[in-house]
Amino acid sequence: MIRLAKLCFIVAVLMAVTSCSSLRLDGVDFGWPVESVVTVSGTNMIEDIRYSVKAEVAPLAQEEFQDSTALRGARLRLLRSSEGYYFLTGVKFKHVYVFSPGPSSLTLYRAIPVSDGGLRNPALNQRPPYVELLDGDALRTLLTSDDIVEAKK
């Protein structure tokens, strides 16, 4: 009997804990309607005023160009997908970088290779559930946060 009471108590506590931690809002659309074109400052910072995003891109420059100062003055294309990932690329980039947001940070989720010679005139469009990458008239690619879904040249 006592064992049964203990079991009931433990189950009740577990249910309470589970119900507290499982509060979840589904069907959230994080997508921006249009990409932001941001210019890298002298201190390697980018800032989007409309969505209040600010980040340091020196590690990205190091990763893509092996030079932490390579992006100074460059214009980067930043778009948040409907899932909530940040897609980032720019001229001469060979990859589209997909970041997942965390507490005061953006963590690289995927670096999707898109061009061997580097992009010349890239643009990101929101095409739910995908993100479209254009490179002038030369390339049209649909991306997910993991990979390329469809590429047309």
Added chain:
Amino acid sequence: MNRTLLTALLGASLCATVMAQHSDFAIKSDFEERYRQISGRLDSASTTEEIDSLKGEIGKLESEYAPHQQFLDRALYPLTFGESITKLRSLQVLTYDRVYLIRTQGVKLSEIEARITSLTTRLDSLTSQRDQLFGELQESRKSLSALREAVRRLTANLTAKDRLIFAIVDSIFLPYGKDLSQVADVQKEAIGQRLERSNVLTRVYEIAADNVKFLDATQLQGRDYGNLIEQYEAFNARWAGLKQKMTEVAATGAAVPTESTGKGTAKTPLVRGGAKELRVASETAAAQAGHVDSALAEWHTKLNAGFWGGLLKEFTQAGVIVAPFNDGPSFSASIRQEVASLAASKQDPQPFVDALWKQKIDRDWREGLSRDAMLGHAEYAALDKLVSELTRDTIDTTFIAYIAGILIIIGLIWFFVFRKKKRPGEPASAA
């Protein structure tokens, strides 16, 4: 047939490809750039023909970007595509109105500007004359006739200033009609600038303050108050009208948003033309209007205190002790109480009725008392009747005495005439 179909399909495919290859960002940026260009051209347009052609440009912009409406509604923050086009069309209409007004009323406006300048100069000369008159008022305290003359001239000066300032105000608002809600923001801005340039609020305040100073510096007589009350009431009514108009004009400045941070925000010339300056100007105007209100309240208080205080003094000087009063209702109650008291007592009402009411109150104070703001015409007439009725018995006795006197005289005449006819020694008849 096949060839035509193939061409059409190829064309559609090409269009779809071109559309698909467009960057959303480029669409948004191109739209914003076109919007800015049209807005800028509207801003600098000086002919109605030019503005008419820009109307076509707006229509073209709308039709070209209509396929992207759904996207632009979300991308153009904070305005939607439809709101942006509506705003551009409103700007086109406003600019058209402004240019049209300048073109058709250019001469009239310049005449009005000249009139305002002339009136302002006259007002300034009256202000310097006023200073001199205040000086004279101080010096002429010893001589009653000189004092009366100084008061008369100073009152005339203040009235003239009052008339001139509102003539300036009328001239400023004249071209825009009576209904300011129909006046475009650009025109309201022009009115605001003219009001500021003519220093209207400061001048209105000066007039109210001068009147307060005048009431402080002068010992007035009952008959002076009629004009002064009329002047105050007219000024108060005109100020209320001006304040209402100024509130509508100031609303143009207040409606300007604090900041325009939205990337896609289309800025009107008004916003670009210094929202901050407009807001500061409208706040300054509101503060100045508050000063005028205070001065008017003080003017009203002093006028009332002087009037009722002077009237009470008349009663005291005549040796009639009545219940104190400081406004119309308390004056009315006081007189009714005095009349009732005199009627009930055996006291002779003659000194009160004749020496005080008829000789002083009715002669010197009636004009002021008859004003609606003081006692009112009807109530004064009622009191006058009430006071007159106090002496009705006396009047009746006098009347009877007159009648009796006349009858005695007639009797005497008849008696002497009759006696002449019956003189002794004359035969009474032919027999």
